[in-house]
Amino acid sequence: GAVVSQHPSRVICKSGTSVKIECRSLDFQATTMFWYRQFPKKSLMLMATSNEGSKATYEQGVEKDKFLINHASLTLSTLTVTSAHPEDSSFYICSAILRWGSETQYFGPGTRLLVL
């Protein structure tokens, strides 16, 4: 099946620092990846759609200068949380589409971010 990995699985950082999260498709090439955020006991919130070789499309209310997304290859997308603050502490999950035109999303295991 389609395997998506994320690294790191959890990270603790100090307020004001930047954190990079990697999302990789391990056994397929993903032209499109998605980044979600989920607060405890809340529903998934789509942050942005990441397309290989082009700028990410951000959802309304998501600051693109704070959440930098780079999709430089067909197997890797990165999310950088810049100048992180405690309110950015959350569960960040990426997903990928198996092939162009497919609607099925396969999720990575998620990254738990804690900003002190």
Next chain:
Amino acid sequence: QKEVEQNSGPLSVPEGAIASLNCTYSDRGSQSFFWYRQYSGKSPELIMFIYSNGDKEDGRFTAQLNKASQYVSLLIRDSQPSDSATYLCAVPGGNTDKLIFGTGTRLQVFP
């Protein structure tokens, strides 16, 4: 704006019973429907998807789609405590690649 609605639950069923999870959607043009399971503290995992009206079975799971009434259901037969999780319904977001997720129904299967 497409909407997907689910009862947040929790839905409590005894072990061995059938759990029935329901989802309604607003866009009559939706063609495909997805069910994901999310355990507490974990990311969602795909259970199944359905495109055609009627039932689709996969092991203990059956997805039921009724396009006329705009609802899709997930039945879990012989429910096990390990089925206790939040179940998310999703439909494609129209002209984009994204999925529109419901808020999820929390299922509790008690021994």
